[in-house]
Amino acid sequence: MDKIRLENVTYRYDVGTPFEQTALEDVTLSIEAGKITGIIGHTGSGKSTMMKLLNGLDSPTEGKVYLDGACINATKKEWLAQGLEDEKYKDLPKNAKKKAILKDYADFHKNLCFRVGLVMQYPEYQLFEETVAKDIAFGPRNMGLSEEEIAKRVKEAAAFTGVSEDLFEKSPFDLSGGQKRRVALSGVIAMRPEVLVLDEPAAGLDPRGRNNVFESIVDYRNKTGSTIVIVSHSMEDMAKYCDRVVVMNHAKVAMVGERKEVFAHVRELAGMGLDIPEITRLAELLLAKGLPLTDAIYTVEEAREALLAVWKGGGDK
Amino acid sequence: MKETFIKTEELSFSYQAQTENEKIPAVKNLSVEITSGEYVAILGHNGSGKSTFAKLLNLILEPVSGKLFVDGKERTGELTEAELLELRRSVGMVFQNPDNQLVATLVEEDVAFGPENLGYPREELRTRVDEALATVGMTEYKDYEPHKLSGGQKQRVAIAGVLAMKPRCIIFDESTAMLDPSGRQEVLSTIRRLNREEGITIINITHYMNEAAEADRILVINDGELLLDGTPDEVFSKRDLLLSVGLEVPQSAELVFRLKEAGIDLPTDALSSPEKCAEAIAKAYFAQCKGGRGNG
Amino acid sequence: MRGMTLGQYYPGTSPIHRLDPRAKIILGILAIVCSFLCKTLFSFCLLEALVLLLVILSGIPPKLLIRALRPVLFILLFTSLVNIFMTRGKNLLFEYGIFHIYEEGLWNALFMILRITSLILMTSIFLTYTTTPIALTDGLEQLLSPLKKLHIPVHDFAMMITIAMRFIPTLAEETERIMNAQRARGVNxxxxxxxxxxxxxxxILIPLFVSAFNRAFDLANAMECRCYHGGEGRTRLKVLRYNVWDFVAILLLIGVGVGLVFANRLTFGGSIL
Incomplete structure (x- = not known):
């Protein structure tokens, strides 16, 4: 099932100025529901632009973006025209019909940013409230939820990212870098988005912080069945956590598929300015030395299993 | 035998806590010696005190106690302004955020900033700026505005700005943390070249393990104390200790440890590069193949 | 945002572009004086001829120049209305209730419009369009450097402007990022x-301030690391040098000013014509 679909999407910056630039060119792409999709590509490949299109922060210059089949960037007119054809409004009298369609249009756009949660790069810069709890509550409060529900969501979101409740009354500015990151992430998770889009969620964190952040994202997906989109240029992280991978190169989709399919082309990826995971390089070295490795290897765990299998085979000879 | 360039004796530093009248120790009695021309990596998790330690080395922060020697001269205690400037000139520093360390609105004027402060005549400024930009490969960008450059390019400009002061040592304070892979490679290869070709002492503070593996020596700092000091091979052989302080070993080394845990006999004393790890694994594999065949 | 260029600088190599920034600051001031010297239609004609000459010399597309006038459109409209309705003169043209329009009022309004537009056009040509903000700061610092003897911190002032200009694009980018992040959390x-x-x-403002303070702190460290210790003993990579043409241009404009004073005395029939 497609959660999000981009159809022939083109995005240009500064149209009509000497600085005009195409960030996305005729991109058609589906993001599958309930999966973790990694979007990788070098800086300027268009991946960050794509992210902003997913929750309507920005609209494509051309093309359409769909969320659950509904077009995010449809104009009121287009939405109305489509609504009039829709079965859903069939039984309403003409005037009420138009009203109902337009109300749905307004609601859809109001809720869009809550349905598709966006965690930008270095999200700790968005913190501003006096206390951690208030900051996490900011999104839910904007949704117009009851105080009770807000409190519940804050607790739940903090639990996902491992923000201890002892920190709730502290100022977010007194926390360490890793803690701030987790509070910011909680602030988006608290809106319980159906789709969680993250831009380099672990940038600048130390190894433990990195693992914590990625594990809380996986945990959120597993417990809520949400769709996750992670934008990154770290192939090591993508290899470890993603189900599907989209490779962006020069404003276009260069590759898309299950993780295994995409990483099988690891050398081509390296040609697009991406880093090959160190473990893949190790596997290539071992292959060159004559070890009978068959599968492409891109995580430590896969390497371990492949080598253990080989070892057994070797021992049996 | 090369001479010691930086030496610290029981260096300590504490931050003033924001509310109470309390001090938070960040660096505790650190004693370290760094040889001239050495390439040292400092590893530690966020908040381990590694950046604080680095800022003590050119007195951007003043130590609470302990002694600092640079180039054989003690630099703690009362210093004249000339002495302080000489210290900062010879021990340069490149920071994490490329946007927050460029001062001028044009690349070449930014590179000139350090030497201008030191009051060199104009002809000297010109040659220093040109040389520094050439060393980092940014000559063609000299008339650019910094905000129009990529992250990696900005960091190279920042490096040129330090180079133009002709330092003997450059400290990189997580200078690659905010860069993409290609930007990181740009900066790392520049660092390597400065160390090998210009003989500049390098102190690279990082939490990327494979970056630390490039150094001659790794210092691991945890809670303001020196936890490990050794070659990358020595340091990465202590995987469990590194894990316990929020760090890790490079992927290849991690694989060797996991294979060992699965019962395969592998040496763990030389795991600092994928090549070395491959060597160790291949050797054990073929030895075992031979052994297996012998038995059968 | 990467394409953003500070100010309105229009790159070029025209004779005006090539003048020393200090000379251009002086020329800008002289241009202001000139436009206030004009009192008669004849002198305004001379002034407009000068403006036209400068436009041609600078090679800046007139379209861009007209853009510079846009922000003052309101002021123009307001002052001309005030002039039209408030000026009392001899020659009453129109009367309705409390509104009186005299011929002098119309002239005053016209002169005010001409004065303000030529003032803005000339200063824009000398300063913002042909001089980079950096060159302007340098020029200002060196022009004001005699004030250092009076213990006025000219250097620190110039340093502040330079840093501000360096950080405007960075903070603009930051503002956009923060706005996007908060919009994603439902702020409208x-x-x-x-x-x-x-x-x-x-x-928006709180995170922006926090980040600006952090940046300032980082920058202070970085400047200290690069041996910054105030303006004392500091040399400069780029030193401004006056050229013969700078003096020629300044003398010419002074000449125009003197000419305008004489032009004011020439009368052709009417008092202001």
């Missing part, structure tokens, strides 16, 4: 009453 900047809109700025 474009709807609601005034109070609601002002309130919606808090989630």
């Amino acid at each position: 900047f474009s709807t609601g009453g005034l109070i609601k809109r002002v309130r919606s700025l808090i989630p």
